[in-house]
Amino acid sequence: MQRRAFLATLAAAAATPRLSWADAGSPAYLAAARLPDGSYALHGLTVAGESLFGLPMPARGHAATAHPERPLAVAFARRPGTFALVIDCARGIETARLTPPEGRQFNGHGTFSADGAVLYTSEVIAEGSEGRIGLWDSDTWQRIGEMPTHGIGPHDIRRLPMSDDLLVANGGIRTDPTDRTKLNTDTMRPNLARIAPDGTLVAKAELPEGLRQNSTRHLALLPDGRAACAMQWEGDSAETPPLLALWQAGALAACPVPETEAVTMQNYAGSIAHSPETGEIALTSPRGGAVQVFAADGSFRASFRRADACGIAAGPGGFVVTDGNGAVLALTGSGLRPLASHTLNWDNHLIALERT
Template identity: 75%
Template sequence: MQRRSFLASVLAASVLPQLSWADAGDPAYLAAAQTADGAFALHGLSLAGESLFALPLPARGHAATAHPTRPLAVAFARRPGTFALVIDCALGQETARLTPPAGRQFNGHGTFSADGARLYTSEVVAETSEGRLGIWDTASWQRIGECATHGVGPHDVKRLPLSEDLLVANGGIQTDPTDRTKLNIATMRPNLARLGPDGALISLAEAPEDLAQNSLRHLALLSDGRAAVATQWEGDPAEAPPLLALWEDGRLTFCPVPEAEMLVMQNYAGSIAYCPARAEIAITSPKGGAVQVFDAAGRFRATHRRADACGVAPAPAGFTVTDGNGAISTLGAAGLQPATRLDVKWDNHLIALDRA
């Protein structure tokens, strides 16, 4: 009887329907926010900007990443972070809370393997800011290893399409582990490292010497296998260098803007996205209150003004943009148009879910 009962339970489990993102309201985006009462939450947003769910976070969130098949999101603390919260968005429940090992800090970003069996987390060795990728098993949510990122101060990490290779933006900045004082601006060397799934270094692309103080921060993947990277300039503020670079085959090419547009972004790009439908790249600056748009070759197209704009993600006809005042705007052929507003302060990033 025990054997028959066991086999029956296995059979029942095998035919139970698997929850999907449709069971979580079929969100188009994930975004962290601070609510009017000072609490923090991870929102699932529709294409129209409707909040489909708002799940509590223990502290301020930064970015998130979505499981490729299951309605699971991992919300990362703002760096230097001490939590990565695994949330079942269909059930509205915390599934696990990941904590970095002693001497490590999460750095706000992560990504899944193609099959969702592994989670990779961007981390630093707290005392030195040396980069690490933590590797976690998503069946048990146990840490199963780590590898070097081959740089200092890693931030964003993406899995390259049709591949298990990872692209890591090593920002190059060593910071004090307690107060985040920047310690090495004069000698920093940011890079983009392409790693195999086992952590082996495949290629390393560094900024040229005159742009070595241009911290490589956030990534967007283009349809043709290239990547775009948003930067934050740590050098002389009067220089106003390019804040967008394109990565291809282990090489970086920086994309200049017209002289009249150079100072608009105040040397700070907070987020980046690529829209396949328009073959455009957008970078945002909450400091400058602006969004700049480029074509896929990195040629400047336009600047759009929006106070405290930072989150940006692709939409069917352009981009969706969030800001610290609670607005959700659309950016397309008609320019930047406010669409809706919630009583929250949106944080830095708007994460698009793969709706293919």
């Protein structure tokens, strides 16, 4: 009888469909926001900018990452962060809360391994800002290890296509662990590091000496194996260096823009995205209230003005943009077009869900 019951249980389990992103309404994007009452939430958005769900967060969020198959999102606190929430987007519940080990801080970003078994988190050792990648089992959410980022102050982290190698934007900035005061802008050396699953450094790319105060912050992967990097200038404010760089074969090259366009961005790129449909790359600047669009080779194409625009991701015909006033907009060759408006304040990033 016990054997028959066991086999019946197995059969029932096999017959029960596994929850997928369709059970969460098949959101196209994830975005953190501040609500009118001062609380925070993670939203799942459609391509048209409508909210499918808004799940509470204990404090301000930054970015999120989605499991490649299961309807799970991990939302990260704004750096220096002390929490990452694992959210079941189909059931609308928090299923786990990750806390970095003693002396570590989350740095706002993370990504999954190709099979979804491991979550990688961008972290720093609080004292000194030396970079670490935390490894977490995605079934138990237990920490299973860590490895170096081969740099200071890592921020964005992406898994390279068709591999489990990671590309990490080491921003180069050493910060005070309590108030984020920048401590080494005169000597900083940011880099992009390609790291194997065992923590081995595969390649490290730096900008030329004259641009070493350009902090490498956010990444967008291109289908040909390259990556685009958004930067934030920490040098003399009178200078207007490029804020976009392209990474290829372990080398990093800055992409200049006309001087008038460079001034508009106020030396700050908040987010970046690549559009597979158009092949273009776009940068946002909430400080400058602008979105810049580049060709795939890094040549400047156009600039569009939008107050407090920051979140950006690929969308139909180009990109989808969010701003700090609750708007969701389409960006195509003809310019920005409103899609939806919400009574909230979108945070820095709009995360496209890339599901298998």
